Amino acid sequence: MGRKTTWKCYCGDVCLCLSAALFLCLLLLFSSVRAEDECPLSCICARDSGTVTCHDKEDTELPGDIPEWVTTLILRGNNISTLPGGGFSSNNGTKLELTTLSLSHNGIMVIEADAFTGLPRLRLLDLSHNRLVYISVQAFHSLQELRSLYLNDSLLAPAVAQLSNALHGDILCNLHRLELSGNRLKTIPISRLDAFNLHTLVLTNNSIENIGKEDVSSLYRQKQVRVYLSLNPFRCNCELESFYFWLKNSSQCVDAARLLCAEPDAKKGIPIEWLRGEDVDCLNENLEAVSYVFLGIVLALIGIVFLMVLYLNRRGIKRWLNNIRDACRDQMEVYHYRYEQDSDPRLANVAV
Template sequence: MERGKSWVDYYGNKAVRIPKQRYFCWTTVMCALCLLTKADGCPAHCTCRESTGIVTCQSLRERTVPTDLPQWATTLVMRGYNITTLLMDTFSPNGTELELVNLSLSGNNIQIIEAYAFLGLVRLESLDLSHNRLVYIAAEAFGGLHKLHYLCLNDSSLGFAVVQVSDALETVRLRNLKTLELSGNQLTTAPIANLDALNLEVLVLTNNSIQTVGKEDVSSLYKHDNMRVYLASNPFKCDCELEGFYIWLTNSSQCPDASMLQCSDPHRKKGIPLEKLRRGDLDCTNTSLETESYVFLSIVLALIGVVFLMVLYLNRKGIKRWLNNIREACRDQMEVYHYRYEQDSDPRLANVAV
């Protein structure tokens, strides 16, 4: 190589001669790109867009949440992680506060949320935990999320954990929570009364297994008349227990999807929209009359029994005398039968007869 004229660089197996000036330019560009990438601070398996503030991460192997997020990040979207458990201070292991406003953890196999798992996200307004398999939610799980106004738990296999959700939301007093989505969790009852302490504006309970809405839940609906409840795709049982909810439904506009609510039981009412039912179709009149009939019959029988006992008590002496006469008559009759038997069994009388 001639000194001062060119530099030899290797690209693959080929030697490429690059002029000295171009070599320094290329090196400068590469260093600048490296410094820019390092300054950007985008975590592994993630795509960062500073212009929108969105960080999108996707991995099938990672079990931990990336914490080395850029300072400008306001939205974090995670998909396909195998996190399993959200521990305390998951998003702020060093006690730092992130600028995240939106956090989506949908489809990350999350099963357990421990207390203060979201500590450090003081500006968080939207949290998506849908499409997970939640089995345990600590009472202080959402501690520190004072600005949270949207929580999505759709298709999270809640089951009995829905009670834990209610307790967790009530414990931390999420007064700013306006929208709660619990769709697709196979809920058998509507947890409306359990959320009475919240000031919800939208409650989504669609695509569950709710058959009836209890009296306490209906009372809560009357109390929070500004709340909108979505209940489509639930197998409602149209019997007398649904009467309170039916009255509320036909006299309120709080259920935007009321026209989509249908009966699934009994079979003769299957597929009939709740709005098209008449109050008499709930079979509450016949049930009420039958109950009143049984009560009336019980009262009549009780009065007859009391009268009978009073008659026996007032005529106890006459009844006793009558019983004594019957006993004496029976005794006399038995003595006659006994005398005749002795006469018939005497052998001397038998010989005389011969």
């Protein structure tokens, strides 16, 4: 009898344990499924395309509950002023497999070091139309797989100075496309083009007046790079010589026909391709300047000689002027005498 009671208690405990374990498993399964399927608050999810879109929500921080199935995350038109370090690595313990991240039109001002840690598979990053004033040297650390980086109309003056240090060839070694339109750049903000694997470089609508010899030489070496440079105020003088001949001899500038001179005024609006070689030849320009200087010196010498001749012949010139004056006076006296003799010559003609 005692054995039966003990056996019943034992079986009851086992059943209770099994029930509890089954309940916990179901709870965990339900929680995981719910977490996997749950869409972040105020966002639109499209699981078929792996896209989550959060736009125009005035959010000030990055969402922390991104589903693990997401490959494309679009955060547009929010109020995210800072991208903190590790902002994408703490996602409620969920590992992200993002390949596309769009952060345009968010008013971002600061990108801290390791801001994109936790996104090892990211291939496209869009940071266009922000107000960046600070970019950490290690802002793009851990983005070795990045292929496209868009920074159009985003860089204020301090960030422009920091950009070249942030674009590490060692880190962004697989970068194929870099867009930097509308940032008032005056030079190419990449010290070594050969450190990247660039195929497309977009520098339209900036403040570039000339492409220096070093950059031109680098472009010659990187034959695969296609460059866009329209809507820049090029200064068409002899300093443009290297860039001019690169345009003539290379097909790397896709929009070469749209590059126009902004200065000097005599060449304003003229396509750079229409210029002649002598228009950008520093030797001809220097020779022309020297010729004008020489002409000025010759004219000055002629003027000095003329003044010296006048000075040395001042007495003869004075005598000559006096003679002319006397001759004019005699002529006037003769005319005056005749006028007095016959005040009206017409009467004399009538009398005859």
